[in-house]
Amino acid sequence: MLPGHTCAENINPIPAMAGDRLGGLVLPVEPRDGPIQINAMRAWTWSVEETKRLMLSGDIEIHIADFSFEGETAVVWLDRIPSEDGLINQIVVFLPEVTSRTSQAGTGPQGRNLLITGSSRGDVGLNTSVFTPYRPTGQDALLDLAQKRLAAYVGRLQKTRPVLDNIPQLIDPTPAEQWAPTLGGSVEVAAAAANALPRALNQEDSGWLRSPQGIVAFSADELNFETEDDENVLLADGSVVVSYRPTGVADTTGALRLSSERAVVFLEPGSIRDTAASQMSVDSIRGVYLEGNVIAEADRDDYMVRAPRMYYDFKTDEAVMVDAVMRTYDRETNSPVFARASELRQVSANRWTGKDVNVSASAFFQPTLSIGSRAVTIDRVPGGLNEEGAMVESSILVDAQDNTLRAGDMPFFYWPRFRGGVDNIPLRGVRTGFGDYEGVMVETTWDVYSLLGIKRPEGIDMTIDADGFSKRGGGLGYDLVIDQLGHQAQLDLYGMYDSGQQVTDTGIVQDVPKEIRYATLWENTLQLDPDWTIQTQAAWFSDSTFVTAWRPDDYRNRREYETSVYLNWQGENDSLSALGKYNLNDFLSNSWLTASLGYQTEKLPEVIYQRYGDSYFGDRLSHSWDFRLSRLRASIPSGTLEDNGLRAGTYTDQNGQPLPSWALIEDAAQFQYMRRSWVNRVSSRQELAYPMKFDGFNVTPFGMAQGIGYFEEETTNPDDTDQFRIYGSGGVKLDTQFQRVMNDVQSDFFGLHRLRHIIEPYAVLWYGAANYDPIDFPNYDPEVDNLNKGGAVRAGMTHTFQTHRGGPGRWHSVNWLTLDTNVVFSTGDRTERYPYTQWFDWQPAYSQLGNFFNGSAEWQLSDSLALLSTGTVDFDLGGFSRGSVGVEVNHTPQFSTFVEYRYVQAGESKILSLGANYQISDTYVIAVLPQYDFSADKFQSVRADITRAFPDFDLSIFVDYDQIRGETRFGASLGEVNF
Structure with a gap:
């Protein structure tokens, strides 16, 4: 007999040695008097012969009589054996990690891969939120690990004479037994003895068909x-x-x-x-x-x-x-x-x-x-x-290896090796079509990791774009996206060979300015710690019309393209930040920025300290303030309007006449007093509010004061001699609320079941003054410079009608009708910066003052029908300055439509938009979105899409007509590509 293994040759195999059951096993633990109670969020249960098996997940608590164990995941074996005193419940629990609350104090069980054995006389109870009466799928690794632990434990019991314990036992994982040379032994005997011992077989080196008990x-x-x-x-x-x-x-x-x-x-x-x-x-x-x-x-x-x-x-x-x-x-x-x-x-x-x-x-x-x-x-x-x-x-x-992408039986792309999951096929998307100025278009996106045959790191994605245009040329792009805890970044590189003619977003047709065109975009946000964040951005384009010609959606909607570094510390109610911002290009690539300021502001650097909501006098007085130290410069676009893809009249000259397309942008009147040199500025703002209540009325006096100092030899305006500017404003807000409940209101037609009417009157009195005229100075920073002088009174009322819908057991409250109306009157010395009036209740100093009426309504006639409208009547103009009204109807869960009419007085814009989305079946969806211009008496745009869902991908066929660009496009794209 081999030394050290005196019992090995006398092992009598029992079913429990397989690790998946307790058959033939009597645990060396005295049964406790008490029940076995098992609690978990989810439980799977199945049987192996007479053994009841369980897998548990989420907030697990296992009580064996008066002993408790906790964890997030567990595998359990339960069996009953007879005794002279009745049935005994045997339990074995495998816990990958114990999360007992008492273990953190050193008084409870703790560890990893623990095996717990116990027995009791009493009932067995299971309390779970989700019960699944079969073996879980996709959890083989965990179940195999548990079975190997039990098999190893049973093997050790078979080799020794165990001591009978009085309480449930925790068995730590033990390393597999290793054979060691012994004096007088032989390799053959050792191998035979080792094969006779029960052991947990490794999945990779064990035969999957040659199971010893198959x-x-x-x-x-x-x-x-x-x-x-x-x-x-x-x-x-x-x-x-x-x-x-x-x-x-x-x-x-x-x-x-x-x-x-x-x-x-x-x-x-x-x-x-x-x-x-x-x-x-x-x-x-x-x-x-x-x-x-x-x-x-x-x-x-x-x-x-x-x-x-x-x-x-x-x-x-x-x-x-x-x-x-x-x-x-x-x-x-x-x-x-x-x-x-x-x-x-x-x-x-x-x-x-x-x-x-x-x-x-x-x-x-x-x-x-x-x-x-x-x-x-x-x-x-x-x-x-x-x-x-x-x-x-x-x-x-x-x-x-040696891979080809196939459309049907036809290969259309080759790459040497692919390694990854089924969702990592290299082709991410395909879009093809025809454009009046692009010709036949083929745009593809590919997964870099799949092409290289390497594993994708967690939270990092890389793709490349390969595009071709029959009338223009071809392009290649690279995109990097990082989305990890505390770190988000995005890199967009694109370059192309371009030729022929292009159309800008404003509809101007012109020759392509350069053969080699490119775009470089970078964004990065890094959370250094819970208080410190650093953000970096970069934007660099080959020419002033690249974005408006090739990325019109970004030209209209994207936030400002900028190159900057921003560092911010955020405290409980204060913050400290530093910003460096510089324009790598001498042009603008955002339509909204062109239509508003018309330039970018460079800051090298700007340091801001802000503090919010300090309370005094028992939380009665609220105080907020900030301090800014800035070095600023206006970056005015260079070149002519035509060079930048803009129509004549986008800017005006000093006489108020439209600038022609061949004129330089810097000659526009709004840039008359702007200098290209750097300006040093220090500013501080103080804001106070004192909320009070009087018999249901809320009265809030508020005030704001701002001081700005410029440190330079010349002022921005040659006619101005003041380099220190003071601005102050203040007012009072009043509001209250009344309500009435009408329990007897009932109407199936209007969807009413009881009705609550809430009335909220409000009013604001405000006045602002300064030692300078804000209209005469550059708007370097809208938050500091976009302030207005003058006085205003605003009064209005909000009516909210609420009702119950849903039915017994599912009643819920909805706003059936919300109606808000208000009127604003301003003094004659007000600042008139823009042609549109607008009120900002949170800071009236930013409002565009005038004499006007505002109204808005939202009527939820039913769960499937809603009406919305808003409008502004300018008393100085003698009519509507802008307004809109719309209806949205959800006819069925598969079919919805909407209609909206918008009017803007400036430019006499009258646009009717219609839309419909219809899911014909599980495989077909149709969407139509036309826009009709009543001023031009023709369609402004029409977009129609038909989407067909295939097992491998979604195919979308589209037609897009844009009257402003004078272009029609049609084509097809693949989305959700799967293989």
Whole structure:
């Protein structure tokens, strides 16, 4: 007998040694008097013979009589054994990590991969929010780890005489036993002894077919046996079914079911007595050959393979399929995966290899889109606990060589190697179409990691763009996106060869200014710690019309393009920031900035300290203030209006006349007093508010004072001699609220069930004064410079009608009708900076003053019908200055429409917008969006889309007409590409 293993040769195998059950095991723990109570957010339960198995997740508490254990994930075995005093409940719990509250104080259990054993006399209870009565899928790694821990524990019990414990036991993980040379021993004896010991087999180095306790059962219409000296053969014909169930510790595949028209089973020589019972041990089988509509299904790994011929070799642990189609499922992305191969091999429980393989997400014999490869390895990555201890689902990993993307049976792109998940196919998107000035367009986006065959880092994405335009040229781009905890960044690089003619967003047709054009954009936000943040931006374009010609949506809607560095410290109610901002280009690439300020402000640097809401006198007085130190310069666009893609009249001269297209932008009247040199400025603002209540009325006096000092030899305005400017404003706000409840209101037609009427009158009195005229000075910073003088009175009332909808058990309150009306009157000395009047209640000093009436209404007639309107009547103009009214109707969950009419007095803009979105079926969606210009008496734009959902992707066909640009585009794009 080998020293140190005195009991090894006397081990009597019991079912519990498999690790998946407690059969034949009596735990060396005295039963406690009391129940076993199990609490968890979610529980899966299944049975293995007489053992009840559970997997638990979320807020787990397990009470064994008067002992408690806690965790986030657990695997449980439960069994009952008889005794003289009645039934005893045995329990084994595997906890990957104990999260007991008492363990943090050093008085409770703690550790990782703990195995807990216990028993009790009493009831067993389970309390869970979500109960699933079957084994969980995608959690094989965790369940295998738990079974190996139990198998190792049972093996140690079999080798020794355990001591009977009085309380539940925590068994720490122990390293696997290693054989050590002993004096007088032999290698053969040591190997035999080691093989006799129960051990947890590793998934990769253990046979997935050669389970030591595997059972094979078979049935067929006709069975014939042939016996020979070196091999027995079983011939099966007609409705053949072969069932394989591994039951050992290496059970990672689960039951395997094979069906076919014919089969040949190759057996070890010897007696065929067990074979006659249509069931035999896996040790007696050499291989199984099947042909004729062969189907292989695994119940645990959710895969199925169809092939005309298959061979399972139980000696080499390999399965070979010819002309096979495999279907499996990626639970991480909820995506089906289909692989078609001339030869497919299963070389382990979780690995497949194939030759001449097509992989797609479509069940059709000829997928619309697929990836074809000369050689492929498909790995199923088991689910379980990740490095952070969170549960993850199983996933599919594909490693393919000599790959082609295929549309149907036609390859259209090649790359040497792909390695990644099924959602990491290189092609991200395709857009093709035709434009009047671009010609035939083909725009594609590709995944860099998939093309290089490397693993994608967590939170980092890289793509490249490859585009072609028949009338213009071609372009290449690179995009980097970082989205990690405390760090977000984006890099956009694009370059192209361009020629021919282009159309700008304003509709101007001109020759392309440069052959080589490019765009460089960078954004980065880094959270240095909870209080400090640094942000960087960069924008650099080849010419002034690149964005307006190639990225018109960004030209209209994107925030300001800038190059800057911003550092900010944020306290509880104060902040300190530093900004450096510089314009790398001498032009603007934002339409809204062109139409408002008309220039950018450079700041090198600007330091701001701000403090908010300091309270005094028992929280009665609120005080906010800021201090700014700035070095500023206005960056006025260079070149002519035409050079910048702008129409004549975008700017005016000093006489108020429109500037012609050939005029320089810097000659515009608004830039008359602006200097190109740097200006040093210091400013401070103080704001006070004193809220009071009087018998239901809220009265809030408020005030603001600002001082600005310029440190330079010359002032910005040559006619001005004051370099220190003072501004002050103040007023009072009044508001109150009344309400009435009308319980007897009932109308099915208007959707009314009870009614509450809330009336909120309000008023503001305000006046602002300064020692300078704000209209005469540059608006370097709107927050500091965009202030207005004069006085104003605003009075209004808001009516809100609320009702109940939903029905018994689901009543909820909705605003049935909201109506707000107010009027503003201003003094004659007011500042008139812009032609449109507007009121900002939070800071009246920023308002565009005048004499006007404002009104808005929102009427929720039903859950599917809503009316909205807003309008401004300018008394000085004698009519509407702007207004809109719209209706939105949700006819069905699949069909919705809207109508909106907008009017703007300046420019006599009268636009009617209509829209409809109709989901015809699960596969077709139609969207139409026309806009009609009543002033021009023609359509301004029309957009129509038809989207068809395919198994592999979404195909969208579009037509886009833009009257302002004078351009019509049509084409198609692919979205949500899957393979």
